[in-house]
Amino acid sequence: MPNTLFNRFSAVLTEMRELQANMTVQTMQVFMTIAGHDQIAATEIKKLTGIPQPSVSRALGDLGEFAHRRGEEGLKLVKTERDPNDLRNTLCMLTPVGKLLAARIEQLMGVEAGKAKYSAG
Secondary structure, eight states: OOHHHHHHHHHHHHHHHHHOTTOOHHHHHHHHHHHTSSSEEHHHHHHHHOOOHHHHHHHHHHHSSEETTTTEEOOOSEEEEEETTEEEEEEEEEOHHHHHHHHHHHHHTTOOGGGOSSOOO
């Protein structure tokens, strides 16, 4: 693998850590999983990543409006809402700020602008 791939990946990690210095890999993985979908159920994140449901919930709090476990404001990168078809489930999607971060990550990874899923606009 070329060194540039590792340099790009390191740049992505740095970008994420600038948002929250103690961000966990699980929180990063939850964000990346949501970024890869228009909308995804929290239970599906658990299935795709293998991250236990309580950890997914904590990550969603950190990425959302309010990080309950830390008692402080969240990063506001992700919004959640109840699934109208199954009220037991939570749907997750990126906020406009989250879409900007996803576009920045795509840029850091060398994704061509025309092929990026999200745009800054």
